[in-house]
Amino acid sequence: MQKFTFSEKKTLLIPNTNTFRPPLDKNGRPIPPDDLLRTFGKIVTAYEKKTGKPVPIPDQKFVGWIKQFCNQLDSGKTSEEIFKSSLVNIL
Amino acid sequence: MASIVLTPNEYYTGLVNFILFMRLYATNTSNRQKNIVDVFASETLEFGDQKVFPFAEIPKVEDYSLTSSLLTDKPIKYAEEFIGDPIRKKISLSRIEPFLKMGMMGASGLQTFSGYILGLMESAKEDYLYGEIMSDLINWTPAISTNKEMAKKVDLLPTEGVTDAEKLNAIELQNQKRIEKAWQKTFDDFSIYSDVFLDVDNAITGKETNFKSAVNLEDLIFIGNAEYLNDRVVNLMATLLKSEVIDGAFKRPVCLKVPQRTFDGLNASSTIGFVAHKYWYQWFYHFVFMGSFFDIDTVRIKNVLHFWYSKGKLKNLPASKLTANYITLP
Numbered sequence: 001m002q003k004f005t006f007s008e009k010k011t012l013l014i015p016n017t018n019t020f021r022p023p024l025d026k027n028g029r030p031i032p033p034d035d036l037l038r039t040f041g042k043i044v045t046a047y048e049k050k051t052g053k054p055v056p057i058p059d060q061k062f063v064g065w066i067k068q069f070c071n072q073l074d075s076g077k078t079s080e081e082i083f084k085s086s087l088v089n090i091l
Numbered sequence: 092m093a094s095i096v097l098t099p100n101e102y103y104t105g106l107v108n109f110i111l112f113m114r115l116y117a118t119n120t121s122n123r124q125k126n127i128v129d130v131f132a133s134e135t136l137e138f139g140d141q142k143v144f145p146f147a148e149i150p151k152v153e154d155y156s157l158t159s160s161l162l163t164d165k166p167i168k169y170a171e172e173f174i175g176d177p178i179r180k181k182i183s184l185s186r187i188e189p190f191l192k193m194g195m196m197g198a199s200g201l202q203t204f205s206g207y208i209l210g211l212m213e214s215a216k217e218d219y220l221y222g223e224i225m226s227d228l229i230n231w232t233p234a235i236s237t238n239k240e241m242a243k244k245v246d247l248l249p250t251e252g253v254t255d256a257e258k259l260n261a262i263e264l265q266n267q268k269r270i271e272k273a274w275q276k277t278f279d280d281f282s283i284y285s286d287v288f289l290d291v292d293n294a295i296t297g298k299e300t301n302f303k304s305a306v307n308l309e310d311l312i313f314i315g316n317a318e319y320l321n322d323r324v325v326n327l328m329a330t331l332l333k334s335e336v337i338d339g340a341f342k343r344p345v346c347l348k349v350p351q352r353t354f355d356g357l358n359a360s361s362t363i364g365f366v367a368h369k370y371w372y373q374w375f376y377h378f379v380f381m382g383s384f385f386d387i388d389t390v391r392i393k394n395v396l397h398f399w400y401s402k403g404k405l406k407n408l409p410a411s412k413l414t415a416n417y418i419t420l421p
Binding site for chain 2: 030031032033034036037040043055056057058059061062063064065066068079080083085086087088
């Protein structure tokens, strides 16, 4: 079960059902959150290396952000810190 | 190098598009268990608007004769079946604030957000397709009935009104044996050349044909109503799959247990199940397209999933439906 807290007043709990499908690894297991972002990074690197082309989505700034995210995770920052410092949060 | 900072618009659209890219190129090789809808799926149509399935009759075996000639023209009769005409469907969904908040919180929020993107719309699609597929299968009635065995009845003893536990057990055991025997006979019969399981008429006067089919075990699918998939039938399947002639390289038949509720919901509670060629009933995508944009005015992500597909049964592939027929006790 996934647990999220938006504030001290409200906690959102999401049970695992068919309507919640976390991205899976090649063995069919859900990828843990931090690993998911690392997987994003690996996919970008592998795709660019294999094809010599950028990932075929229009949002290249997002692709750069993923790479930056992985580097910052490797340098010891937590994902929450990276989110706070690299997203303009309007919510 | 300056740090990259994303606006919500860049973040959400980038994330959704990246997940879709990843789904297409990276994670669709995952070994997750196939669901019932996947079992009936065949390859996505690469181009064109329909699939063509040709089939030909079996040539006759003749006696040797000195007067016969190679020059005598003996054309093989040939026919084609088509599955096409796309059924065009779409699902639209606006993602609301709690989901967006979730996606902004951190890596775990992003993972959940991704899970929902993959999950909600696909679930709606799967739910819809399951209903369509089951309705097609369960309501199937062969077009030809003369000299055919596509609709078979299995005589069962009724348990209604029987309260004595011993008698009840005896009746249920007898019924299990009858169902098991009917399954066994049906898939045994599939292995020899015959037209009794084909919905093709070979006896049209003046247009006689010799369309026949035999199917190996590995090409079969067993679709069973859970209500009638008793221990004996399950054991039969297990024996079948553990046979010594079957090694690791053997492609096993597909054994599918469909919840009883599905049959009850379609007023087909007495249907025991089907034995068929695994491609007898199939559906396939023409294409699947999912797009999204982040509407900053309403703070919503608007997603649309288009799925165009075709479905159909092939008359030249064998199929048989088993139905329970409760007889009156003497």
